[in-house]
Amino acid sequence: EVQLVESGGGLVEPGGSLRLSCAASGFTFTNVWMSWVRQAPGKGLEWVGRIRRKSDGGTTDYAAPVTGRFTISKDDSRNTLYLQMNSLKIEDTAVYFCVTEGYGYGHHSFHIWGQGTMVTVSS
Amino acid sequence: QSALTQPASVSGSPGQSITISCTGTSSDVGTYNYVSWYQQHPGKAPKLMIYAVSNRPSGVSNRFSGSKSGNTASLTISGLQAEDEADYYCNSYASSSRVVFGGGTKLTVL
Numbered sequence: 001e002v003q004l005v006e007s008g009g010g011l012v013e014p015g016g017s018l019r020l021s022c023a024a025s026g027f028t029f030t031n032v033w034m035s036w037v038r039q040a041p042g043k044g045l046e047w048v049g050r051i052r053r054k055s056d057g058g059t060t061d062y063a064a065p066v067t068g069r070f071t072i073s074k075d076d077s078r079n080t081l082y083l084q085m086n087s088l089k090i091e092d093t094a095v096y097f098c099v100t101e102g103y104g105y106g107h108h109s110f111h112i113w114g115q116g117t118m119v120t121v122s123s
Numbered sequence: 124q125s126a127l128t129q130p131a132s133v134s135g136s137p138g139q140s141i142t143i144s145c146t147g148t149s150s151d152v153g154t155y156n157y158v159s160w161y162q163q164h165p166g167k168a169p170k171l172m173i174y175a176v177s178n179r180p181s182g183v184s185n186r187f188s189g190s191k192s193g194n195t196a197s198l199t200i201s202g203l204q205a206e207d208e209a210d211y212y213c214n215s216y217a218s219s220s221r222v223v224f225g226g227g228t229k230l231t232v233l
Contacts, residue, residue: 035222045161045169045212047222061220097168101222108157108216109174116168 002026002112004098009117016088016121022081022098022114029079030054033101035110036072036083038094038119046094048072048083050101065091088121095119126223127152127213134231140201143228145213146194151223153194157216160189160198163227164209172211173198200230208232 008020022034033056036048049062051072060072071084081098095116105111128146135141145152145160152158158176161169171180173189176196186201196215200207213225 037224044227045163045214045224047214047224050222063221105171105180106157106159106175106178108155108222109159109171110161110169110214111171111174111180113168113170 004100004112004114006096006098006114006117009096009119011120011122012088013123014088014090014121017084017086018088018119020083020085020096020098020117020119022083024079024081027100027103027112029074030076032103034072034074034081035099035101036081037097037099037110038092039097039116040091040094043094048096051081085119088119090121093119093121126217127215127225129211129213129225129228131226132229132231134233135200135203136233137203137205139203140199141203141230142200143198143211143213143230145196145198145215145225147196147215147217147223148194151215151217152191152196154218155216156191158189158191158196159214160187160196161212161214162207162209163212169212203232205232 005023035050069087073082097116098114099110100112160173163169176191177189211228217223
């Protein structure tokens with residue numbers, strides 16, 4: 001079964017750090033670009049950033065609000081995607097989804113989604 | 124403010140057709156044919172409904188169709204059914220290797 005399972009969410013104070021993980025199964029993780037998408041409570045979807053597969057350079061791109069604070073990495077040996085979040089702000093409060101990008105259905109479409117993990121930034 | 128503009132809400136009766144618009148700029152929708160649409164039911168992860176402007180993934184009903192003209196993409200749902208009631212989001216690849224989403228549209232089936 002194709003599956004993405006996020007973990008690592010929780011409550012953190014402003015200025016703190018948190019690392020999210022996303023375990024992949026049922027598909028060849030090595031061959032896939034991966035993105036993180038977040039959704040603040042009651043709000044819409046927001047792209048956070050992506051990491052390309054190694055054969056495409058393994059490089060990353062980030063949305064402006066998180067550039068310099070968030071880092072995406074990918075451990076192909078563990079089939080796991082990570083999101084390191086530093087200098088967290090209240091406005092980073094959201095459900096964070098990991099998602100495949102361009103897997104199976106055209107470039108830059110988000111096909112396989114995890115169930116999401118909640119991050120709450122509050123004092 | 125979202126990068127792509129969608130109507131906040133649309134509604135229709137069972138059996139009718141509705142269209143949701145998604146307006147961007149020449150830096151995203153107008154240049155790239157990488158527009159996708161997603162359906163999200165409350166408390167659930169989004170589901171890919173349309174990719175590359177007008178293509179349906181396997182298993183998605185042919186009642187869902189997509190198109191694009193200039194800087195505006197559209198999602199049409201024909202033969203509305205109760206289970207279509209959900210939030211719908213568009214997204215597009217954009218310049219500087221970004222991805223931008225619309226603000227979302229709440230579809231109500233009357």
